[in-house]
Amino acid sequence: MNLSLKKYVLPLKHTFSISRESHNFQDTLIACLSHQGKTGYGEATSNPYYKITLESMEQEIEAIKKEIESFDFTTPEKFHAFLTTKKLSNFALCALDLAAHDLYGKLLEKPLYSIWGTxxxxxxxxxxxxxxxxxxxxxxxxxxxxxxxxxxxxxxxxxxxxxxxxxxxxxxxxxxxxxxxxxxxxxxxxxxxxxxxxxxxxxxxxxxxxxxxxxxxxxxxxxxxxxxxxxxxxxxxxxxxxxxxxxxxxxxxxxxxxxxxxxxxxxxxxxxxxxxxxxxxxxxxxxxxxxxxxxxxxxxxxxxxxxxxxxxxxxxxxxxxxxxxxxxxxxxxxxxx
The missing domain is CATH 3.20.20.120 (Enolase-like C-terminal domain)
Structure with missing residues (x-):
């Protein structure tokens, strides 16, 4: 597989406030996994409550990029099991897992809901x-x-x-x-x-x-x-x-x-x-x-x-x-x- 990461700052329509914080922009990381001519995309946003930043996710994933790219990809579940051994934060894990699912469905040319029988x-x-x-x-x-x-x-x-x-x-x-x-x-x-x-x-x-x-x-x-x-x-x-x-x-x-x-x-x-x-x-x-x-x-x-x-x-x-x-x-x- 080939792995690349893209960072974005997403502007919001309105200031978004909850009981503990407010923000006008949302930082987000997009993981791109390519294999056999198809590319799957996954996402994880930063979050101050959970102490997650774009930089922290990027560093985690880049540290194991070579292992990811050399992984023999067959199913998202096996890929996820491999990733859980690498001590990633759940946010970084999410971006990669979503990309793997999107890639898997594209390789099979079926939407995930169909693969899951729903x-x-x-x-x-x-x-x-x-x-x-x-x-x-x-x-x-x-x-x-x-x-x-x-x-x-x-x-x-x-x-x-x-x-x-x-x-x-x-x-x-x-x-x-x-x-x-x-x-x-x-x-x-x-x-x-x-x-x-x-x-x-x-x-x-x-x-x-x-x-x-x-x-x-x-x-x-x-x-x-x-x-x-x-x-x-x-x-x-x-x-x-x-x-x-x-x-x-x-x-x-x-x-x-x-x-x-x-x-x-x-x-x-x-x-x-x-x-x-x-x-x-x-x-x-x-x-x-x-x-x-x-x-x-x-x-x-x-x-x-x-x-x-x-x-x-x-x-x-x-x-x-x-x-x-x-x-x-x-x-x-x-x-x-």
């Missing part, structure tokens, strides 16, 4: 994220982008008031993501008020390691809860199943499609609702997520919709969440430049 005739609609902002700007974002499902980022001392005001401007489904900002008491108090306002579920209300708090929430919240920061890797699924109603799997955090498929299977086995989310990836990462759609209950794959400019072609998200799947094999990705 049917795209029915799939969940992605939510569109409204980041924390002034109330006026949050309302403006909803008016600017009419959508059937919104994920609302919260984490203030007036969160219920925010949802009450936003509800005046749309009858869309709301999902609330506090990004670890609430206490158990706040969650239990807010849940019935938010349920009356059309909120479907609460994502990661408490700190990732507050299992005692989540034990209280699991018994007293009138809204379902979905784990995000508490559910990073495969071993987290079982513990989350005891405290949450569902899990939000991030490809970048767990290390790519290979472990994500196992996490989906484990989550379903435990009776959990299964969601896959994004980390403001371009269409490269979003197209990989799209291949999982038939297996999911919920999805957050709006990353490319939040960008001023995209860097790739692949899955196309149309009005009201309808999708046009790419005709290429794999995840169906082509880079624009």
């Amino acid at each position: 049917d795209i005739s029915s799939y969940p609609i992605t939510n569109y994220t409204i980041g924390l902002d002034t109330l006026e700007k949050m309302v403006e974002k909803i008016k600017e982008f009419p959508w059937p499902i919104y994920k609302i980022k919260l984490g203030t001392d007036h969160d219920v008031a925010i949802i009450r005001e936003l509800r005046k401007h749309t009858d869309a489904i709301f999902r609330v993501d506090a990004n670890c900002a609430w206490t158990a008491e706040e969650t239990i108090h807010n849940a019935p008020l938010l349920k009356e306002l059309g909120v479907e579920f609460l994502e990661q209300p408490l700190k990732a390691d507050d299992w005692n708090g989540m034990e209280l929430v699991s018994h007293h919240s009138v809204l379902p809860t979905i784990a995000d920061e508490s559910c990073i890797v495969e071993s987290d699924v079982e513990k989350c199943g005891l405290h949450y109603n569902g899990i939000n799997i991030k490809l970048t955090k767990c290390g790519g499609l290979t472990p994500a498929l196992r996490m989906i299977s484990k989550g379903k086995e435990m009776g959990l609702k299964v969601m896959v989310g994004c980390m403001t990836e371009s269409t490269v990462g979003i197209s990989a997520i799209a291949q999982l759609l038939p297996q999911l209950d919920y999805v957050d794959m709006d990353g490319a919709l939040l960008l001023k400019e995209d860097i790739a072609d692949g899955i196309k998200i149309l009005e009201h969440g309808k999708l046009i799947f790419p005709t290429l094999g794999g995840s169906g990705i082509t880079l624009k430049a």
